[in-house]
Amino acid sequence: MPRLAKSDLVSIEDLPLSDIERIFELADSFSQAIERGETRRIAEGLIMATLFYEPSTRTRLSFESAMHRLGGTVISSPDMHTSSAAKGESLADTVRVVSAYADIIVLRHPSDGAAQVAAEYASVSVINAGDGSREHPTQTLCDLYVLRRKKGHLKGLTVAICGDLKFGRTVHSLIYALARFGANIVTAPFSGMELPDYVLDRIAAERNYRFSTVSLEELKSDQGSFDALYLTPNAPHQMALFTDANPLQDVPAARAPASLDAFYLTRLQRERLAGSNATPCNYAPFDARALRSSRTHRAVVMHPLPRTDEVAYELDSDPRAVYFEQAAAGVPVRMALIAWLLENRSRPAKRGNTSSIPFRGGTAPRCANPSCITRREGAYLRPRFRFAPTTNREHLALRCDFCERNLRVDYVGHTTSRRYYHFDESLHGYVRQWVEDGTLAVFDSVKEAEERGYEPYRRGPQREIMNSEEIAAACQAIAAQITADVVDPTMLAIVGVVSRGALLALRLRELVGRQTGVRPPCAAIDVYGQTALQPLDDTASFDVDGRLIILVDDVINSGWTVQRAMTLLWQQGRPAGVKLAVLIDRGHRALPIRPNYIGKSIPTSRTDRVQVRIAADEGGKPGERVLLYSLLESPKTAENPA
Amino acid sequence: MALDADALARCVKRIAYEIHERHSAAERLALIGIIRRGANLAERIATILNQTGRPLVEVGTLDISSYRDDDKSTPGDPRLLGRNIPFSLDDRNVVLVDDVLYTGRTVRAALAALADLGRPRSIELAALVDRGRRELPIRADYVGKNIAAPEGQRVYVKLSEVDGVDAVVIGETKPEAF
Structure with missing residues (x-):
């Protein structure tokens, strides 16, 4: 029997809060062990394969360091793009092959949802080290770990997240996780780099979050200065997300939170923009001035690194600047994750897909996300969706099982009667029924419905x-x-x-x-x-x-x-x-x-x-x-x- | 000189009024200017629209520039270098603003960039000058002036924000004052 049962970490949502706490306890002990120069060779004889389809220094080195410190060994290919992927091998085939060589696969991939595909096809445990702009759960664990160490707890913190919120995968993972701990989140994006709607929808529907915009003027007059805003001088407003126990109650426009526990700054993800030298706006680097006001002087400053010029170098000596601690936490946290996988030997794989909507051949929609893995590896991956919790019943929202992006459906069809309908609220019940019968088809447009041989439900004389x-x-x-x-x-x-x-x-x-x-x-x-x-x-x-x-x-x-x-x-x-x-x-x-x-x-x-x-x-x-x-x-x- | 300062101002005003006529005050309108003179024109059009008493029109910019790939003999296509659109485009009526409409390649890149950002209800195109000779099936909804300049010539739109003067000039090469 293998020493390591299959147990994947694709999304931070895979970990119950109790497991996150357990990983942090383990990380504390490993962090002490590293300081004392002790070794814990609990992973002796285990092999980790690091498959990086995108360049990364920190994540890869910290995974390899963690594995070595636990007595395990690491195999890797220097650059997947020059090896099997360049020959056109599919991700599914690669991970199936590598499953025979290693006990753990650590994957980084440029497509959203690639880690989900790897987890489904590999016979060994898969750890997501970043898949496209979707998630980067081990970075989130490091962020949460440092936040917990600095603030003593994670419940109900107020965190300002600034910078590129559109493509920053660390940010999306972090927001989902913070939402589970009931945090207030203030987002201050670079202009044009706002948090995507699907992230907002998801925490609104699943965590009962409410969104309010806080105007620049209001913040300024309220408490003197709120210098986080100078990161986005072009933006007319910023958006704040507050937990809301009672969504029905009409609450006036949000005020700025009384005090902030952390600033989380991110880098502009230039490699994910259409142009290579994009500059969406000018912004001043974040420096100690932002930490002067009464509401911010206790806040810590975090950054997933590498930084470009978002954080002033003068801030490095400030005790509130914890980004190098974040980077240092990478090794003990990843050691803890490996140890946790070892502890969970008998854990059954829990990511079932029983709730996926059964689409018969040709009736499934295509994921609207151009970076979704189903678009890149469509030769063998069938699009797979489930119902997305949504706050708006006028639309039908499906969520891609791979990239977790929501898809708004305007036209639905019934595969037996070959009729299509413009979706409206009255059809919710029928659609559920058709899903049970396996007769639902969805279309992007009338044109597509008719291309696929469907007729309108009712039409006038022709x-x-x-x-x-x-x-x-x-x-x-x-x-x-x-x-x-x-x-x-x-x-x-x-x-x-x-x-x-x-x-x-x-x-x-x-x-x-x-x-x-x-x-x-x-x-x-x-x-x-x-x-x-x-x-x-x-x-x-x-x-x-x-x-x-x-x-x-x-x-x-x-x-x-x-x-x-x-x-x-x-x-x-x-x-x-x-x-x-x-x-x-x-x-x-x-x-x-x-x-x-x-x-x-x-x-x-x-x-x-x-x-x-x-x-x-x-x-x-x-x-x-x-x-x-x-x-x-x-x-x-x-x-x-x- | 094809347009002097007065004529240019009249063209901008007419475009603004046509936009106002075609879109009722209840519609959610946004102007997207193509950097950089298109962005300045969008600001001017927005200023006029905002004097009509309709809800404030939001203005964003796209930076789309031509580049040439020295390795290839064929010229490169304009592409997106950056954008500043601090609002959602979903269900909005968008007017794209550029100074000169020529081959249509810049507009194509702009449409692709906007489609990528959200689901606008419609996208219209306003151009101060349409000089014809399109290479793509693109047309403008609002045109300040049609100028049929021969292929070897260039049409320069000069705006006071950038060039210190308002004018449209046809020339063989870059004018001195440019």
């Missing part, structure tokens, strides 16, 4: 606005315009939006090819599925760099589909230009996008649907047509709409 001859004539006209406009037909490529845009793209390709004498390459782009271009028909894969792309879709409405398709195109390279061809322009644009080639413009009302029915061939079949009908409201009666 009217034909184009017949097969008119469709064929429109394609001819568009092809003639393209031919007239194009300067170099060899640099043309035709890209259609899945699925009807792609069918039209194939037709345009043949028509343009006949007229110019050069058959352009043709590809499909799937805004709901894969990110790469899918070459169509006999097209070999081609480079979009320098090409004039004709982007084709059947109907343009808001323009969001086109915007997404362009974003996907730009991930492939730099086209020399993009021209947009649509069969139908129905108006109602929500974006500054204008098609270059339009088959027919039709005035429609917002609740109308335009449906293009065409087949996957040369076209001109008598059954082909464009239909217009109006969508009717979801059922308000008790009758089951399915």
